[in-house]
Amino acid sequence: MTNKLIILIIPALLFSACKKSVTGEYTGTASVTKGLATTISANLYSKGIRVAAVGTITASDNSVWTVPAEVNFDNPNFPTASDLYNPDGNKFDNSAAANDAFDAANIIKIDTAGEIITGFIFADNYFELYVNGIAVGKDAIPFTDFNSHIVKFKVSRPFTIAMKLVDWEERLGLGCEKNKTKKYHPGDGGMVAIFKNAAGKVVCKTNSEWKAQTFYTAPVKNFGCFSERGNERTSSGCNTSDVRNGSGYAALHWKVPADFMNKSFDDSAWPNATEYDNSTIGVDGKKAYTNFTDIFDDGANDAQFIWSTNIVLDNEVIVRKTVQ
Numbered sequence: 001m002t003n004k005l006i007i008l009i010i011p012a013l014l015f016s017a018c019k020k021s022v023t024g025e026y027t028g029t030a031s032v033t034k035g036l037a038t039t040i041s042a043n044l045y046s047k048g049i050r051v052a053a054v055g056t057i058t059a060s061d062n063s064v065w066t067v068p069a070e071v072n073f074d075n076p077n078f079p080t081a082s083d084l085y086n087p088d089g090n091k092f093d094n095s096a097a098a099n100d101a102f103d104a105a106n107i108i109k110i111d112t113a114g115e116i117i118t119g120f121i122f123a124d125n126y127f128e129l130y131v132n133g134i135a136v137g138k139d140a141i142p143f144t145d146f147n148s149h150i151v152k153f154k155v156s157r158p159f160t161i162a163m164k165l166v167d168w169e170e171r172l173g174l175g176c177e178k179n180k181t182k183k184y185h186p187g188d189g190g191m192v193a194i195f196k197n198a199a200g201k202v203v204c205k206t207n208s209e210w211k212a213q214t215f216y217t218a219p220v221k222n223f224g225c226f227s228e229r230g231n232e233r234t235s236s237g238c239n240t241s242d243v244r245n246g247s248g249y250a251a252l253h254w255k256v257p258a259d260f261m262n263k264s265f266d267d268s269a270w271p272n273a274t275e276y277d278n279s280t281i282g283v284d285g286k287k288a289y290t291n292f293t294d295i296f297d298d299g300a301n302d303a304q305f306i307w308s309t310n311i312v313l314d315n316e317v318i319v320r321k322t323v324q
Contacts, residue, residue: 020184021248024223030233030252031059037067037173044073044142047088052143055172057251065253067173069166069216069316072128072135073142081129081137081149082106084120085288089140089147095120095295098150107152108136114156116198120295122148122288123191124281126166130261132159143168148288160322161204162261165191165307167315174249175218175315184246186219188311190281191319192289192296194303204323205303212273214308216316218251226252231269233308240312260318267320273306281305 026032037055044052055067072078083090084098092098099118107116110132119136121127126139129151137151167189170177179185195204214233220226225238233254259265278297283289289296296303308314 019245019248020221020243022220022223022250026223026226026250026252028226028228028252030217030254031061031063031065032250032252033057033059033065033173034248034250035173036171036247039172048141049144050168050170050177052168053170053172057173059253063253067216067251068169068175069164070256071126071142071164071166072138073126078128078135078138079106079108080140081121081151083140084148084150085291086140086147087145091287093291095150095292102150102152107154108134109154110134110159111154111156114154116152116154117195117203119151119153119193119195120148120292121151121191121193122283122292122296123165124189125168127191128164130162131155133162133259133262142166146286146288148292158322158324160263160320161195162265162318162320163191164256165189165317165319167311169315171246173218173251174246175216175251175313176246179242182242182244184219184244184249185242186240186312188281189307189315189317190276190305190311191307192303192305194295194298194301195323202298202301204321205301206273206306207304208272208275208306210273210306210319210321211267211270212306212308212317212319213267213270214310214314214317215254215256216251217310217313218315219246219249219313220252221246221249223250232271235310235313238310238313256316256318260320263322265320270320271309273319274309275304275306276311278305280311
């Protein structure tokens with residue numbers, strides 16, 4: 001009888017020891033959730049290598065949050081951006097071929113007397129693009145595999161670009177995905193874009209002059225590693241290592257302003273975007289990027305990957321830039 005009890009108790013003790021929990025106390029402005037979310041949409045994109053699910057979770061202040069973010073992927077009124085390289089669609093060898101194949105009917109007309117601007121975008125994982133508050137294009141693939149896009153819109157200067165960026169997750173509510181034997185691997189994000197006028201001149205490119213604000217950070221293992229100063233939400237000092245069971249960790253959520261995409265929105269207090277190099281993002285061997293290095297890595301106008309201060313833990317980020 002004693003031996004049988006030992007056999008039953010030991011696995012429970014081992015499981016408890018393997019499960020990681022958040023430490024410290026949080027006193028900032030975010031709503032705090034702990035543990036995994038409840039899945040409400042099993043998979044937004046059935047062709048994906050990984051499952052692009054959506055969930056909800058209730059915070060300690062009783063607010064309810066959608067994770068990884070509220071998106072328009074299933075909204076038919078939000079246009080899907082045209083392909084540069086899509087493993088499930090068009091796979092252009094270069095930017096010229098994609099530009100020649102672009103359907104003029106897909107040009108978004110913001111100002112009838114404006115100029116036509118062409119944008120080239122590579123996002124890890126998902127983006128929604130607005131210009132002066134008008135929806136211009138969303139990512140065709142929410143999670144995987146990697147893809148890139150071309151958009152065209154007619155607008156007068158100055159105009160304001162706003163983009164919702166989402167680093168997707170498999171462990172809903174905790175910003176993690178599976179990586180080999182570790183089921184709780186905090187994935188990373190990153191976005192690069194360049195915009196040209198009809199003459200081919202660069203009018204805007206991603207760099208640290210853009211504004212970038214964080215709205216969802218996870219997983220948080222220790223509240224003490226996170227700092228807030230004014231509108232700066234900094235998780236760059238937090239642990240990002242993989243674990244086998246991080247279901248006891250936490251997440252921080254901030255409400256996304258309903259008018260963040262509008263030209264009149266005041267982003268002056270937001271922090272500037274942080275730049276990342278290609279090796280940090282890991283784009284080598286990804287045709288969705290390498291087929292278009294003439295655009296993204298142009299020596300005279302090299303666009304930079306941007307995000308918040310933490311490409312690993314910050315999973316929903318809004319970036320903005322006004323083009324003069």
